[in-house]
Amino acid sequence: MPDNYGRNGDGLEPIQIEEVLLNIKNKFNKNKASILFLVPLALVALWLMTCVYTVDVEEMGVVQRFGKYNRTTPSGLNFKLPVGIEKVTNVASKHVYKEEFGLRTLKAGTRTQYAPGKAFLGESLMLTGDLNVAVVPWIVQYRIKDERLFLFEVRDVRQTLRDLAESTMRLVVGDRSINEVISKREEIAVQARLLLQDELDKSQTGLHVVTIEMKKTNVPEPVQASFNEVNQAVQEKEQMIYEAREQYNKVIPKAKGSAEKTLSSAEGYALDRINRAKGDTARFLSLYNEYKRAKDITKRRLYLETMRDLLPKMGRKFIVDEDQKNFLPLLNMGGQGKGVAQ
Amino acid sequence: MMKLQVTVIFVALAAFLVLSSVYIVDEREQVVITQFGKPVGEAKKEPNLYFKIPFIQQANVFPKNLLEWDGDPGQIPTKDKTYLWVDTFARWRIIDPLKYFQTVNNERNAQARLDDIIDPAVRNFVTSHPLIETVRKTNRKLDTFEAGVEDEDKENQPKSHLGNVLVGREKIAQGILEQAKPKLFDFGIELVDVQIKRINYVENVRKSVYGRMIAERKQIAEKFRSEGMGEAQKIEGEREKMLKEITSEAYRKAQEVMGKADATAADIYATAYSKDPEFYSFVKTLEIYSQAIDENSSLVISTDSDFFKYVKGYK
Numbered sequence: 116m117p118d119n120y121g122r123n124g125d126g127l128e129p130i131q132i133e134e135v136l137l138n139i140k141n142k143f144n145k146n147k148a149s150i151l152f153l154v155p156l157a158l159v160a161l162w163l164m165t166c167v168y169t170v171d172v173e174e175m176g177v178v179q180r181f182g183k184y185n186r187t188t189p190s191g192l193n194f195k196l197p198v199g200i201e202k203v204t205n206v207a208s209k210h211v212y213k214e215e216f217g218l219r220t221l222k223a224g225t226r227t228q229y230a231p232g233k234a235f236l237g238e239s240l241m242l243t244g245d246l247n248v249a250v251v252p253w254i255v256q257y258r259i260k261d262e263r264l265f266l267f268e269v270r271d272v273r274q275t276l277r278d279l280a281e282s283t284m285r286l287v288v289g290d291r292s293i294n295e296v297i298s299k300r301e302e303i304a305v306q307a308r309l310l311l312q313d314e315l316d317k318s319q320t321g322l323h324v325v326t327i328e329m330k331k332t333n334v335p336e337p338v339q340a341s342f343n344e345v346n347q348a349v350q351e352k353e354q355m356i357y358e359a360r361e362q363y364n365k366v367i368p369k370a371k372g373s374a375e376k377t378l379s380s381a382e383g384y385a386l387d388r389i390n391r392a393k394g395d396t397a398r399f400l401s402l403y404n405e406y407k408r409a410k411d412i413t414k415r416r417l418y419l420e421t422m423r424d425l426l427p428k429m430g431r432k433f434i435v436d437e438d439q440k441n442f443l444p445l446l447n448m449g450g451q452g453k454g455v456a457q
Numbered sequence: 458m459m460k461l462q463v464t465v466i467f468v469a470l471a472a473f474l475v476l477s478s479v480y481i482v483d484e485r486e487q488v489v490i491t492q493f494g495k496p497v498g499e500a501k502k503e504p505n506l507y508f509k510i511p512f513i514q515q516a517n518v519f520p521k522n523l524l525e526w527d528g529d530p531g532q533i534p535t536k537d538k539t540y541l542w543v544d545t546f547a548r549w550r551i552i553d554p555l556k557y558f559q560t561v562n563n564e565r566n567a568q569a570r571l572d573d574i575i576d577p578a579v580r581n582f583v584t585s586h587p588l589i590e591t592v593r594k595t596n597r598k599l600d601t602f603e604a605g606v607e608d609e610d611k612e613n614q615p616k617s618h619l620g621n622v623l624v625g626r627e628k629i630a631q632g633i634l635e636q637a638k639p640k641l642f643d644f645g646i647e648l649v650d651v652q653i654k655r656i657n658y659v660e661n662v663r664k665s666v667y668g669r670m671i672a673e674r675k676q677i678a679e680k681f682r683s684e685g686m687g688e689a690q691k692i693e694g695e696r697e698k699m700l701k702e703i704t705s706e707a708y709r710k711a712q713e714v715m716g717k718a719d720a721t722a723a724d725i726y727a728t729a730y731s732k733d734p735e736f737y738s739f740v741k742t743l744e745i746y747s748q749a750i751d752e753n754s755s756l757v758i759s760t761d762s763d764f765f766k767y768v769k770g771y772k
Binding site for chain 1: 481503527546593654657663666674681710714718719723725729740743751755756
């Protein structure tokens with residue numbers, strides 16, 4: 116059964132067989148009887164030549180005897196019983212295959228080109244757990260881990276893989292919200308891989324999932340603008356908070372400084388007040404001590420000294436005899452007095 | 458010469474006879490032997506070399522491995538009247554090739570039978586469950602808002618329009634399988650599993666869903682904006698409060714310090730001056746005189762005052 120994965124390795128290619136037959140024909144053309152005799156011989160020889168077969172580096176050879184699985188042989192030159200008894204199928208089991216969902220690689224390379232996504236939207240469009248629609252493209256890489264199962268248990272392994280990959284991915288995405296589908300791709304890939312491997316093992320495909328790689332998950336095009344708006348709103352929110360913090364930072368440290376200033380000046384006042392009190396009282400006490408010794412004379416002295424300083428400073432002075440009772444009309448008080456002085 | 462030719466022909470004929478009486482059953486195959494179209498004996502399921510009567514008996518080969526069935530995608534309304542586009546696939550195998558041969562004969566017929574049986578089962582199950590059951594697998598709590606942004610009201614959020622998942626997609630698929638499976642035994646077919654490959658809204662429902670998604674996003678965006686404003690207001694309030702707190706506290710502390718200083722000073726004065734209040738008031742009064750009196754002051758003084766008593770004469 117020649118297909119994508121292996122080839123029928125029955126030893127000889129058809130062209131070689133024709134050449135050999137031609138040679139025989141040419142050589143024995145003269146004698147028709149010997150042809151009749153030699154043809155079966157040649158056929159037997161050809162039959163025996165199918166005992167030898169080669170298996171490529173990345174392949175394994177699966178040998179069936181009378182249709183029944185017999186053995187798996189490694190790469191290199193191998194022997195088997197001739198065609199009709201034993202049959203070999205080579206399976207490229209060391210090769211890693213790739214299936215793409217929701218995208219197709221047009222040209223692989225350093226800058227891989229993908230076919231336009233619209234065409235495969237059917238594969239990638241799926242319902243999320245919160246009943247939204249998401250676009251989820253992904254890639255499954257796999258290899259054959261059991262050649263025997265791979266060959267015999269499932270008829271169309273590739274289609275089975277594709278179907279299972281789609282259903283398991285939808286199962287995983289169907290249990291997640293649109294936000295999770297967009298932001299937690301790694302987690303989805305891990306879970307989808309586990310589920311897919313489980314399903315592949317259950318249906319005995321003989322495949323091993325190497326990796327599931329999520330491509331860019333997104334929301335459908337008509338909705339994208341509103342999703343961007345959310346991102347923008349998040350930015351706006353941050354901005355508003357930062358601006359408020361800026362105002363805060365502008366005012367508060369300054370207020371703290373001026374509070375310290377108020378406090379310091381109060382402390383200054385306190386020091387001033389107390390020191391003055393101490394000074395005043397010290398002066399008073401010193402004077403008092405002197406006064407205690409000669410009370411009368413000190414008092415008189417202080418009085419007279421003050422008067423001495425005081426009287427010259429005063430403007431007009433009226434000295435009234437103690438017997439003169441009504442002298443006030445004589446006085447020109449207030450502004451008028453000032454006028455007179457002028 | 459003739460003899461040789463006859464021998465060759467005879468050998469070739471014998472070889473042909475042997476070859477047509479021998480057949481190989483592959484690992485992937487099973488064979489039903491028929492004689493003039495009528496099945497003979499048990500089906501050969503084990504891979505091996507078998508013999509049959511040449512020309513009279515015929516080997517009918519059927520696949521033994523897992524076969525695929527791809528459902529015809531169609532529109533199905535759910536219990537909550539949402540029109541869905543459902544694509545299913547199934548896997549099956551021929552377990553009784555004899556029955557299979559007699560009832561459906563070939564794979565095309567078999568696929569038609571599968572269509573007849575699985576499609577209605579899918580329809581039954583999808584229509585009898587709300588949409589959410591076909592989409593979800595478990596009742597796992599979804600993170601419906603933007604990741605990384607804490608939502609204080611999370612507990613108070615309404616339970617949303619989604620509802621609870623009681624069955625889930627896996628069980629629905631299981632149910633479809635259980636409903637369809639027994640009906641296929643009659644055809645010698647074992648249905649291994651049925652799964653929902655794709656499920657989606659039909660075109661015009663999709664448009665309204667997009668509308669809903671946009672509205673939902675807008676509401677989330679609005680929420681973020683108002684959260685931002687709220688947060689900013691909070692910080693602003695904090696700022697005002699902090700400002701008042703700092704200035705008033707500074708005022709309070711300053712007053713306290715000054716008050717204490719005043720008290721201390723008063724105490725110092727009192728202690729000192731109470732030694733002789735009379736003398737204090739004398740000294741202080743004199744001091745105030747010298748501060749209060751200037752050239753604008755006029756003095757009317759009697760000669761009987763202490764200071765001028767000598768003006769009238771020495772006694």
